[in-house]
Amino acid sequence: MDRFLVKGSPGSLPGEGKEETRDKPAAADGDGEPSSKRPRREAGGSGAHPADPSWRHIRAEGLDCDYTVLFGKTEADEILQELEREVEYFTGALARVQVFGKWHSVPRKQATYGDAGLTYTFSGLTLSPRPWIPVLERVRDRVSGVTGHTFNFVLINRYKDGHDHIGEHRDDERELAPGIPIASVSFGACRDFLFRHKDSRGRSPARRVAGVQLQLAHGSLLVMKPPTNTHWYHSLPVRKKVLAPRVNLTFRRIVPAKK
Numbered sequence: 001m002d003r004f005l006v007k008g009s010p011g012s013l014p015g016e017g018k019e020e021t022r023d024k025p026a027a028a029d030g031d032g033e034p035s036s037k038r039p040r041r042e043a044g045g046s047g048a049h050p051a052d053p054s055w056r057h058i059r060a061e062g063l064d065c066d067y068t069v070l071f072g073k074t075e076a077d078e079i080l081q082e083l084e085r086e087v088e089y090f091t092g093a094l095a096r097v098q099v100f101g102k103w104h105s106v107p108r109k110q111a112t113y114g115d116a117g118l119t120y121t122f123s124g125l126t127l128s129p130r131p132w133i134p135v136l137e138r139v140r141d142r143v144s145g146v147t148g149h150t151f152n153f154v155l156i157n158r159y160k161d162g163h164d165h166i167g168e169h170r171d172d173e174r175e176l177a178p179g180i181p182i183a184s185v186s187f188g189a190c191r192d193f194l195f196r197h198k199d200s201r202g203r204s205p206a207r208r209v210a211g212v213q214l215q216l217a218h219g220s221l222l223v224m225k226p227p228t229n230t231h232w233y234h235s236l237p238v239r240k241k242v243l244a245p246r247v248n249l250t251f252r253r254i255v256p257a258k259k
């Protein structure tokens with residue numbers, strides 16, 4: 001899962017991760033404030049009643065996602081408070097990233113939790129996730145209940161405000177179990193979430209495929225199903241007007257390493 005979090009970080013190989021831009025410093029991030037020029041599809045918003053998740057299906061060429069609001073406000077507030085109290089984020093070398101030879105703080109905080117015995121690669125190191133804590137088990141089990149999938153790992157990203165962000169990347173690591181969706185649950189500030197087709201990146205894209213923009217609300221669940229992460233990059237761009245924190249949990253199924 002080295003490509004999962006940071007590229008060009010300590011221990012990564014030269015030339016690895018040319019496509020990976022998730023930790024570009026804010027000033028260099030191509031996804032700034034909304035541009036009226038870029039074509040977009042809108043989805044997201046307040047969505048469904050949590051007791052009866054009604055899904056919004058988001059489809060484009062090679063993109064297959066479902067969105068719902070899974071937790072009502074009271075429950076989402078309670079979960080956010082517990083996450084803020086209980087989650088322990090990376091510090092030190094794991095909270096820094098090297099981009100084009102320069103060191104930067106990762107522009108958000110990160111943590112990983114999961115099943116005992118699992119290992120994953122991060123910054124060139126083989127790490128074990130922290131053991132599950134009750135608040136994460138509660139969210140994981142609700143997500144499993146509505147998706148019919150089980151998850152053994154969660155990556156947590158905390159954005160203190162709209163300056164914190166994540167650059168364009170795909171979640172296409174080798175460790176991910178094939179055919180299993182990634183379930184992304186958000187708490188706190190509603191943020192824009194952008195998908196861009198792999199053929200539509202860069203200054204002279206191979207072709208123009210309309211991007212997809214969602215707003216991920218407090219208590220929402222976005223299910224990214226295959227083959228979305230093969231064809232589409234996603235990012236959470238800087239939004240300077242957002243003042244409140246947001247915590248995002250991406251539940252994943254990792255194939256345990258052979259002993």
Ligand SMILES: O=C(O)CCC(=O)C(=O)O
Nearest residue numbers: 155157166171236248250
């Ligand atoms: O915070 C988000 O919604 C995005 C997180 C993300 O892109 C990831 O975990 O790969």
